[in-house]
Amino acid sequence: MIKSLLLRSLLALLSSLSVLAHAADEPLQAEQAFRVETKIINDNTLSTTWTIAPDYYLYRSKIRFESLTPGIELGAAKFPAGTQHHGLTPEGKEGMVEVYFKTVTIEIPFSRKDATLTNLKLIAYSQGCADKLGICYPPQKREKNLILATAKETKGTALSSLNSFSKQLGIQNDDSPLPVNQAFQANVILVDNKTVRASWRIAADYYLYREKIKFDSSTPGVELGKPQFPAGKKKHGITPDGKEGEVETYVDDVNIDIPFTLKDSKLTSFVLTLHSQGCAEKRGICYPPQKNPFTVDLAKQSVMPGADSKVAAPVQAAAEQVDDDSLTQQERVANKFNKLFKEGSTFLILLSLVGVGLLVAFTACMYPMIPIVTSIIAGQGEHTSAMKGFTLSLVYVAAFAVVFGIVGAAMGFWGEQIGIQGFLQHPIVLSVFAIIFIMLAFAMFGFYNVQMPSSIQSKLTEISGKQQGGTLFGVAIMGALSALIIGPCGGPITFAVMTIAAASNSVVLGFIYMFLFGFGMGLPLLLVGAGGGTLLPRAGDWMNVVKGVAGVILLAVALFMISSVLPETLYMMLWAALFMISAVYMGAFDRIQESQTGWLKFWKGLGIVIFIYGLIVFLGGLTGARNVLDPLHGSKLLAQANVAGPAMAKSLITSASATPATSKATVVKGGLTFIKIKSSADVHREVAQANKAGHTVMLDFYADWCVYCKQFDDYIFVDPNVQQALANTTLLQADVTAMDETDLALIKEMGAPPQPPTILFFKLDGTEVKSARIIGIIDATKFAARVNKAFVN
Numbered sequence: 001m002i003k004s005l006l007l008r009s010l011l012a013l014l015s016s017l018s019v020l021a022h023a024a025d026e027p028l029q030a031e032q033a034f035r036v037e038t039k040i041i042n043d044n045t046l047s048t049t050w051t052i053a054p055d056y057y058l059y060r061s062k063i064r065f066e067s068l069t070p071g072i073e074l075g076a077a078k079f080p081a082g083t084q085h086h087g088l089t090p091e092g093k094e095g096m097v098e099v100y101f102k103t104v105t106i107e108i109p110f111s112r113k114d115a116t117l118t119n120l121k122l123i124a125y126s127q128g129c130a131d132k133l134g135i136c137y138p139p140q141k142r143e144k145n146l147i148l149a150t151a152k153e154t155k156g157t158a159l160s161s162l163n164s165f166s167k168q169l170g171i172q173n174d175d176s177p178l179p180v181n182q183a184f185q186a187n188v189i190l191v192d193n194k195t196v197r198a199s200w201r202i203a204a205d206y207y208l209y210r211e212k213i214k215f216d217s218s219t220p221g222v223e224l225g226k227p228q229f230p231a232g233k234k235k236h237g238i239t240p241d242g243k244e245g246e247v248e249t250y251v252d253d254v255n256i257d258i259p260f261t262l263k264d265s266k267l268t269s270f271v272l273t274l275h276s277q278g279c280a281e282k283r284g285i286c287y288p289p290q291k292n293p294f295t296v297d298l299a300k301q302s303v304m305p306g307a308d309s310k311v312a313a314p315v316q317a318a319a320e321q322v323d324d325d326s327l328t329q330q331e332r333v334a335n336k337f338n339k340l341f342k343e344g345s346t347f348l349i350l351l352s353l354v355g356v357g358l359l360v361a362f363t364a365c366m367y368p369m370i371p372i373v374t375s376i377i378a379g380q381g382e383h384t385s386a387m388k389g390f391t392l393s394l395v396y397v398a399a400f401a402v403v404f405g406i407v408g409a410a411m412g413f414w415g416e417q418i419g420i421q422g423f424l425q426h427p428i429v430l431s432v433f434a435i436i437f438i439m440l441a442f443a444m445f446g447f448y449n450v451q452m453p454s455s456i457q458s459k460l461t462e463i464s465g466k467q468q469g470g471t472l473f474g475v476a477i478m479g480a481l482s483a484l485i486i487g488p489c490g491g492p493i494t495f496a497v498m499t500i501a502a503a504s505n506s507v508v509l510g511f512i513y514m515f516l517f518g519f520g521m522g523l524p525l526l527l528v529g530a531g532g533g534t535l536l537p538r539a540g541d542w543m544n545v546v547k548g549v550a551g552v553i554l555l556a557v558a559l560f561m562i563s564s565v566l567p568e569t570l571y572m573m574l575w576a577a578l579f580m581i582s583a584v585y586m587g588a589f590d591r592i593q594e595s596q597t598g599w600l601k602f603w604k605g606l607g608i609v610i611f612i613y614g615l616i617v618f619l620g621g622l623t624g625a626r627n628v629l630d631p632l633h634g635s636k637l638l639a640q641a642n643v644a645g646p647a648m649a650k651s652l653i654t655s656a657s658a659t660p661a662t663s664k665a666t667v668v669k670g671g672l673t674f675i676k677i678k679s680s681a682d683v684h685r686e687v688a689q690a691n692k693a694g695h696t697v698m699l700d701f702y703a704d705w706c707v708y709c710k711q712f713d714d715y716i717f718v719d720p721n722v723q724q725a726l727a728n729t730t731l732l733q734a735d736v737t738a739m740d741e742t743d744l745a746l747i748k749e750m751g752a753p754p755q756p757p758t759i760l761f762f763k764l765d766g767t768e769v770k771s772a773r774i775i776g777i778i779d780a781t782k783f784a785a786r787v788n789k790a791f792v793n
Contacts (some may be wrong), residue, residue, distance in 0.1 A: 357520020412510020572621025
């Protein structure tokens with residue numbers, strides 16, 4: 001179960017929704033315009049999804065739910081934000097209404113007064129309209145019978161979720177339902193060059209519906225004949241639509257022969273997809289419909305699980321497949337995780353979360369924790385053992401990870417709608433944490449001491465003195481506080497793990513995800529603690545050096561955190577001051593004494609180099625540059641300033657005609673003009689208008705707090721090859737800085753990651769080229785190649 005939830009969580013960050021299109025002169029039937037699907041999420045939550053045809057919408061205010069089963073009560077439904085639309089109100093007047101386009105999923109909590117109740121009769125009410133036709137449907141009523149798990153199978157509580165997790169690790173044995181791929185093991189063999197045989201090995205007390213077994217092939221040129229079904233077993237039970245009645249089932253192993261014909265003599269392989277649905281009889285639950293693709297290789301006379309995209313659609317694959325060497329680093333990581341979550345074991349998936357945390361541990365955000373742990377160990381005295389040092393650091397890291405776990409549990413409880421990315425990147429929040437870092441830095445420099453009030457300190461000392469370790473309680477508090485301070489500095493990776501925790505909709509899984517991630521971040525500190533007691537010198541001058549370096553790092557982290565808050569020139573000036581003042585403290589301008597050691601001379605020389613670099617940053621900041629790592633890029637001191645600086649030459653701006661002239665709100669980014677959009681309705685409108693004018697579309701997700709987004713402005717959008725590739729493309733920009741409900745709804749509908757930069761491409765028919773998506777930073781050459789690949793005819 002945990003593996004499927006992990007996959008569902010990841011797919012909730014990386015999956016995208018297709019743009020549907022249809023043309024009709026007459027209105028669709030209500031069942032076709034508004035398709036409804038309801039399913040059970042867990043023992044106390046269900047969800048209803050409406051798939052809405054293009055140019056149709058549902059009123060948010062007309063959607064409600066009712067339980068017709070005595071003893072089962074529905075809670076308050078969780079509605080996502082809708083779109084404000086000018087059209088017909090439910091009363092038939094013109095005005096602004098909140099509606100849903102394309103698709104909407106609503107979660108409904110429910111409770112059972114009697115734990116033995118296993119059937120829920122649900123009614124979903126709705127009403128919608130055909131926008132362009134100017135007509136509205138009467139209110140609709142859809143009934144659905146749902147099969148609930150028995151009390152023995154309930155997994156909604158934290159304890160039962162933990163039990164499920166324990167079973168996945170192989171440390172618990174219960175009679176929970178089998179994973180679907182174990183209950184129904186599908187396979188395909190090649191009988192001859194005209195027949196394939198599909199088979200299922202069905203576990204005891206499980207059965208497959210005969211009528212839900214179907215076969216199809218996505219490979220052009222392959223025609224499947226009529227399958228030869230063996231007789232099934234008639235039984236009285238729950239039908240596939242949730243009602244009671246007679247059904248034909250397969251309860252033992254079943255083999256079905258499917259004839260096929262190749263219309264294209266050049267085909268040597270094709271994809272066969274098996275569709276099925278089954279139930280666990282004694283447990284009273286049914287699985288969702290399943291799809292199992294197999295690649296039938298006629299040349300090799302073999303069959304392999306899974307579908308090969310090159311076999312299934314060789315022409316389309318050549319047009320849309322992106323070369324691996326053009327992927328961004330974030331896309332490579334995402335692809336590896338996607339493969340791991342689909343194919344890896346539970347142990348590897350959990351281990352990967354620790355590994356991701358370990359990667360973050362080597363970023364600048366974590367450096368201040370090293371002197372904190374070092375001072376804890378060194379403060380224990382001359383004879384601190386390695387075991388005691390390890391114990392202290394373990395308590396520190398465990399407390400650190402528990403705080404992360406609590407955050408993950410909260411994310412799992414509230415879900416994705418709370419917009420944690422926008423909250424943690426709000427200028428006020430960033431400024432508060434930056435001030436805390438600055439205060440800690442000056443404490444490291446010795447300007448003052450930071451400590452708790454004496455009354456609280458005395459109480460904590462009294463409590464911790466009763467413990468065997470003597471200071472374990474105080475160390476745990478320091479670890480918890482460190483997590484609160486370091487957390488917002490974790491960047492996109494931390495936000496990605498938070499998003500996975502939110503998408504899990506599980507308090508337990510959310511805690512586990514973030515705890516393992518936080519523990520991975522703290523792993524290097526265990527090595528510091530284990531070696532600190534025996535390898536580190538005793539407290540002395542070296543501690544002052546460590547504290548000074550830690551103070552500089554704290555100031556650097558503070559500057560990095562508020563980079564989106566400060567004016568660019570002031571930002572560069574502060575970095576220059578940090579470099580040059582640090583160089584002075586390093587003795588860059590002190591006179592060399594003959595008695596000085598080689599290390600002190602080296603320290604002085606390093607200080608001079610840092611001072612010179614600070615001077616370059618200072619000059620770059622005064623002349624238009626804004627990247628401290630590339631301090632002269634965009635500077636007026638260089639000849640390329642008029643194409644790379646923030647003040648672009650007017651001739652370049654006017655010549656970049658990728659976006660047609662418009663009176664809409666626009667923004668110039670690196671010499672290209674973008675139309676500013678906010679909601680999914682804006683995207684659909686602009687894509688339709690651009691396609692009508694014969695233009696492709698690029699949608700750029702941007703945020704003020706996104707450092708990499710600004711690199712696109714400085715290094716990508718200014719490139720002539722990129723501008724040429726986008727010559728016939730309308731450029732849209734979604735500013736998701738606020739991460740409000742509208743931003744979150746747009747991100748969810750487009751299937752974009754919650755942290756920019758992300759760039760989407762839409763062809764002339766309005767469909768997105770998913771394989772061309774850009775996630776993370778990329779160089780100009782690869783960007784241009786990606787654009788050309790996306791829009792090739």
